[in-house]
Amino acid sequence: MAVDAGIEQTIRINRAFAPNVPVQQMSQFAGRFKEIRRMISAVTQPGAHVILFGERGVGKTSLVSILGEIFEPFDNSFAFVRVNCDNKLSFSSLWQRVLIEIRVTQQSAGMGFGPDNDKETEITAFQLRRADEIDPDDIRQLFQSVPKHPVIILDEVDRIKDHGVVSSLADTIKALSDHAVETTLILVGVADSVDELIGEHRSIERTLVQIQLPRMSSPELLEALQQRLDGARMTMTDEAKNFVVLLSKGLPYYTHLLGQHAAHCANESGRTTIVLRDVEEAIQRAIEDVQLSIRSAYVRAINTSQHDTLHKAVLLACALIDANALNELGYFSATDVKNELSELQGKLFEVSNFSRHLTDFSSSKRGNILHRIGKERQYRYRFTNPLMQPYVLMKGIEMDVIDYDKLQRLQR
Ligand SMILES: Nc1ncnc2c1ncn2[C@@H]1O[C@H](COP(=O)(O)OP(=O)(O)O)[C@@H](O)[C@H]1O
Numbered sequence: 001m002a003v004d005a006g007i008e009q010t011i012r013i014n015r016a017f018a019p020n021v022p023v024q025q026m027s028q029f030a031g032r033f034k035e036i037r038r039m040i041s042a043v044t045q046p047g048a049h050v051i052l053f054g055e056r057g058v059g060k061t062s063l064v065s066i067l068g069e070i071f072e073p074f075d076n077s078f079a080f081v082r083v084n085c086d087n088k089l090s091f092s093s094l095w096q097r098v099l100i101e102i103r104v105t106q107q108s109a110g111m112g113f114g115p116d117n118d119k120e121t122e123i124t125a126f127q128l129r130r131a132d133e134i135d136p137d138d139i140r141q142l143f144q145s146v147p148k149h150p151v152i153i154l155d156e157v158d159r160i161k162d163h164g165v166v167s168s169l170a171d172t173i174k175a176l177s178d179h180a181v182e183t184t185l186i187l188v189g190v191a192d193s194v195d196e197l198i199g200e201h202r203s204i205e206r207t208l209v210q211i212q213l214p215r216m217s218s219p220e221l222l223e224a225l226q227q228r229l230d231g232a233r234m235t236m237t238d239e240a241k242n243f244v245v246l247l248s249k250g251l252p253y254y255t256h257l258l259g260q261h262a263a264h265c266a267n268e269s270g271r272t273t274i275v276l277r278d279v280e281e282a283i284q285r286a287i288e289d290v291q292l293s294i295r296s297a298y299v300r301a302i303n304t305s306q307h308d309t310l311h312k313a314v315l316l317a318c319a320l321i322d323a324n325a326l327n328e329l330g331y332f333s334a335t336d337v338k339n340e341l342s343e344l345q346g347k348l349f350e351v352s353n354f355s356r357h358l359t360d361f362s363s364s365k366r367g368n369i370l371h372r373i374g375k376e377r378q379y380r381y382r383f384t385n386p387l388m389q390p391y392v393l394m395k396g397i398e399m400d401v402i403d404y405d406k407l408q409r410l411q412r
């Protein structure tokens, strides 16, 4: 009996948390009111198109995935289609992916005479194209004849490397906008893609509403955690929740990952309440779950053959920097590192004590764990992969350099 109950609960936990999949339904979606409001406003604004951008893992795909459900009770004249881009797609094959997802009914004359003989057949918009090769003006013409208002979400546009495809996308936006076609494009990508996309195409800047998705705030992460706990029919002490949120650094993936493991730990001890100790245990397990590329990049970054042990501490200081201190693209300054490092080590550091370490982290020698921009003395850094930041914190806890109390104190 007890074993059966354990299994049932294990399944419930895995269903509730699911850290590896974007949110599919509103009931699992937390916060983001401001961004949702801006999105609704942009989608319903004639002639406007949208670019949604933000760091990897902040929840872009999740936000666009629930848009259809948000609109449904108010207005069902919109048809949402989401496709993923990749670097192998040509402009035509990208639109093929989109068009086969859109269904339209076509009137055709049946046998005999009179309106009673008219037949309605359902076809895909792909069948409406004029030629195999599709160009921006074909798209404009085609959408003018589609009855619903299509909202086309192109996810991961940053993966398109072909400048010709990017140019044609910009031309499509311009053509749709100039002809006031009732179709909205939503381009979704990591932050840098905005510049790449708009850089050479200033003409579309005016029609493109730019919506930035920042990292999630602590209240938003707490809400996300609570939803999943409710789904798993479990509770969590306040300090355990706080620990999970502090470690997540605004990235919901880690909230779900740590929540899931902590829930399993509690369940294995026959409890439905998750405590701090479960989160500590969860960190050990989550570290093994994090993708291999992150784990190996970390090893490369801190690997020291000399007597210099400061690398580990400097990297941890970078990871401790508060998500609010990061600029919108996730960048921090050497001064931010200095403050964290001084607090961490309990003595005053100057930037000159560790600027070499930051340079190392930004070079291929250390696997480019950090990405550096700007001019000397004004350098800005960020984790090349944002998902590295919580991982570095979890390693710091695993190695006993920090614990919950210290983390809480450092993060105030
Ligand atoms: N608003 C949200 N509420 C709850 N969980 C979220 C939210 N946004 C994202 N997540 C979770 O965060 C993780 C990453 O989200 P995803 O949408 O794939 O990010 P991105 O597309 O920006 O890389 C997923 O596990 C997803 O379930």
Ligand SMILES: [Mg+2]
Residues within 6 Å of the ligand: 060, 061, 062, 155
């Ligand atoms: Mg995504």
